[in-house]
Amino acid sequence: MSNTIQVSVWRGAEEGEFQTFEVPRQPSQTVLDVITYIQRNIDPTLSYRFACRVGVCGSCAMTVNGRPRWTCRTHVDKVAGDGTLEVAPLRNLQVVKDLACEMTEFFDKMNRAEGKFHPTKTRDDDFDFIKPDDKKRKQASAGIECIGCGVCYAACDIVDWNKDYLGPAALNRAWTLVNDERDGGNDVRLAAVAGDAGCHACHSQQGCVEHCPKHLSPTHSIAGLKRETAKAALKGLLGGDD
């Protein structure tokens, strides 16, 4: 192991260039640690976003050697075999400065996909009895641990081609809700995800599956939505053509 690592870091916003830094190697070092080292010790003007430091919040995703990754949980050893790193902001999102992105469109699409619970009960009611091995619950639970880091969104070529496309995370959340027996919003949800920018836009290229740091399968979820929206359309439940 060389004692240092060569790191090219994106500087600027939409327009900018890579700048190279030399950072000491540590035995246990993540990409976020490398970026932090640069800001603390070499160039205090470097901008990046992070919060939890430990793979819970999804604030620190960046493009590392060409692939979207959560930087706080990406060990340098895993990605910098040749001793070099290239770190850039996530694709498909507007850059604020250097490595920090604006994520509003990503969050807004969660909402546009009706990725929120529609309650059928209130705080005055008891918990529903739902067995953990219930078939639909297992479908919901399979996709529920998304942390909203935007890695799948950056990995998705469809988002790149079609800025309106809701994207893997929003559709994955919609699918977890379709399978949630307690939810009462499926009519509006299936209508929301059935349009041109919804589930049928997905070409199952599986960039999301390949890159999800939580090992979720948005492609599987989207396939489920395709089936359910098709069924709903046959029953005439989707309203217009959107």
Added chain:
Amino acid sequence: MSTNIQIEELKTDVLILGSGGAGLFGALHAKAANPELEVTVAVKGLLGKCGCTRMVQGGYNVAIAPGDSTERHFMDTVEGGKWINRQDLAWTLVEQAQVRIRELENELGCYFDRNPDGTVHQKAFAGQTFDRTVHKGDLTGIEIINRLAEQVWARDIKRMEDHRAVALIPSKDGSRIAGVLMIDMRSGAFRLVRASAVLLATGGGPTMYKYHTPSGDKTCDGMAMSLRLGLTLRDMEMVQFHPTGLIAGEDTRITGTIIEEGLRGAGGHLLDGNLERFMHKYDERGERATRDIVSRGMFQEMRNGVTAKHGGLYITMKHLDPSMVKKSFKGMVERCADCGFDLVGGNVEVVPTAHYMMGGVVFEPDCTTEIPGLYAAGEDTGGVHGANRLGGNGVANSTVFGGIAGDTIAKDIKPNATLVDPDREAIDAAVRLCTQPLERPAAKIDQVRTKLWEHMWEDAGIVRDAASLARAKGTLDELDAELDTIGVSGDNLAYNLTWHDWLNLKNLILVSKSVVAAATAREDSRGAHFRADYPDVRDLENSTYTVVRLKDDEITLGTEPVDFSRVKPGETLLDESAA
């Protein structure tokens, strides 16, 4: 840079600082109670992402099972708090948690873990006489915050992300709150947000210690702003240390983050640098002793010097069933693996780590404070937990009181009310405080942070005495003075993290001073506060709590008698047969 810089002014009815359990529940409840109110959530990072509710692993304590009771949860909370809790707050917590957990499950769509028969699973957690912790695996906070955030996104609630609050601004006549001065971190510009009501819900976060668990954005900003406004804070000596944080070496962000308590409960062993167990020397329960005892045992072992590579100790699960460890602690196993540690079959180096501040702003059960228009909830507040917070009472606290704050605000204020004139001198003073480093030549700042970390850890952390606290006081004054000589480049204020590091340190040093002052005043040991020179709990019947205020740039200290409004030490609310 002149202090006559342009400050953009915005107006809203309700301004909420913070987007954890307290902030988001505050926003949802205020909006639900009165949809005409304009509600704005301002947050230092991204909404629902920064802060600590999201990081909750353990779960949510709530007395909803047959055989459990409000009284039992209350007694556990007060006994755990070593009798200095404000009892009306503790009662509100345990009673309203029963409403809030059903709201989370039924109205927001959280799905908490179930038993095989479909009933909600409640697990055992340290310091409690009943298995009452509702959870979602070992990553409960993600479920809670994801569900809250998506409801907020769906409503007409304004978001100001990457906005840090720098000062609570009173009205010109000082009679109430007028708004909050903020920095839009993306541009570096100041913004004054004027509001009829402000909810302080930034979270505490004892990140002034070398090893700490909270989210990296947390730097006691709410408490520092409250001190500067002249508010009273209580119980500031009470800083909880969690026994097992990861330690991965210098300059690693992951150092300090928790690997969860349940590992010890499930039979995990703590080992010294020679791979020998040691906890039995300190408590007959060994590794299963309470957080404070295990943390002190580990601190002593580290002082004795038989440590692992990075100066910590080890936790190991390798004598246990690997499939149980993989299944029960999936999140932790994956986290360790990503960082190069094998939690299932190896020894993982750990260190006690500063976790939670029981102390904070004095507030009422309806979340009002001593300043009209200013409300507080969550870790910014003090009194709910007393000297020690039970694992599982933290997210209950933020969500219960956040919701109450929203309800109270909606009752107290009207939409589009005329806003009071802000105190322009207070705004100028706050701008000067923030911009002063920009007027000096840029210099390195990191050594202030590392010194703060080291000295708070050594002198005002897990074990304290009069001499160490006196040293800490001197060090903090020196560090404050040193920080005031350090400049930050102001050439580009957009997303200027180093400027924010400076502001973070300013806040951490101020709040550290209040921790040290309160710890100096409390000459006994209870809960999280351990004085080597006063190792026993003293005079429980006449318990007092500490209060601090900032006056003329100095921390002033007082003590107040605890009002045992529901139950006195030695008594219980439980029937003797049930106790």
